[in-house]
Amino acid sequence: MKTALLVMIALAMLASVAFAGEAAPANPQGKKYEANWASIDARPTPAWFSEAKFGIFIHWGVYSVPAWGPKGKYAEWYWHDLNEKGGPTEKFHNRVYGKDFDYKEFAPMFRAEMFEPHQWADVFARSGAKYIVLTSKHHEGFCLWPNAEADKAWGRPWNSVAVGAKRDLLGDLSAAVRAKGLKMGFYYSLYEWYHPWYKTDFAKFRDEHFFPQFKDVVTRYKPSIIFADGEWEHSSADWKSAELLAWLFNESGCGDDLVINDRWGKDSRSQHGGYFTTEYGQVGDGVQLAAGRPWEECRGIGASFGYNRNEDYDDYHTTPQLLRLLVELVGKGGNLLLDIGPTADGRIPVIMQDRLIEMGKWLKVNGDAIYGTSAGPWKKPPFEGGCTVKGNTLYVHVFKWPAGKLELPGLKGEVLGVEMLDKGLGTIKHEVRRDGGTQVLALERPARWDPSVTVVAVRMKDAPAVDAPPAK
């Protein structure tokens, strides 16, 4: 009896060890990642990311209080730009706050008193985005969660629970976003412009600040995405990034769905890590994206990431422009991470809510042509628009209908049928003809179309493919 009991206890213990292993499924396949790029790079980016296509970036921090930058510049760089003597930010600051007003005095003003995480999450869900990335800490070093390291070297509260909002902004938003069934991730800046140790003792900064802080935010919130940034002043070897990422995959307890980006050292953009990132159309340091890796373009609705009060109506992209951007990126095989900059009192500016919700209306009808698709068969579509593919369907996204017929030369294989994806727009006529050796699909302009993007679904017998363009 006693032995049986002992056996049962031993079995229960074993089961709980196995369960603990399951609860931390960093390596569901039992793979152990090593602290080098070859090993880290071998981890595939989880498929959900490439299927999701559309995410929302949120830049929110102490910089959201002054919320100002010259037009066309990043407002979240306020503190940095303030130090440019005689520059526009210093002039603005002196006029509005006075020259003795220190940047740190903005922290108690970052109060987020209007912040309703469920209202934000509702807007996100309505937008059709599938994942959210919030700045847990930007280059200013201020943390949106209660982190001990944030305050330590400064000797003053420098996180949102200790000062200002007095609230775990990252935790509260994570819960609300996940409750809507969306993936939650965060942005994290490796460097901090003015951290007391960063310039004077980099090893101390890395070992006693960066590492423990990063591990804290990861283990608390178990993100689905980590968007690292601020890596460019040191090599990934100096940051010990591969070591940290091996910890992340092997031990952090994050789920299998964890996705990381490529900003882990000045040698890593478009080269190492998870998916590759571009920003306002720029690819990291001009290096071309390596083929076969998922990638994501990020940008704001205007020209900043953090809220810029200096921007006007005309500085914001319209909904059709944003939808066309999404189509162009997805048609090339990428994702769009569209940024919003909430205000210091915790609101998403109404114009940003409008853009997101309007995009969502289009996606609700046309989502089949976006989610889970892959790049279109043409390098450059032969009309004003973009193409995506799913199974044997070619989605033709038309931005502007030509006066005559819209012609798609070079499409190979049998066309089974053509239909408008938005059934409310009625039907569309087509013809297939041969032009020499080339098959041409011609679409007649429909009676009604969507002024943003009209999607025509071309059902093919086999997977859509095109003739190689004639050699020049």
Ligand code: GLC
């Ligand atoms: C940058 C900027 C920044 C922004 C980011 C987003 O490198 O420094 O302000 O957060 O990229 O991609």
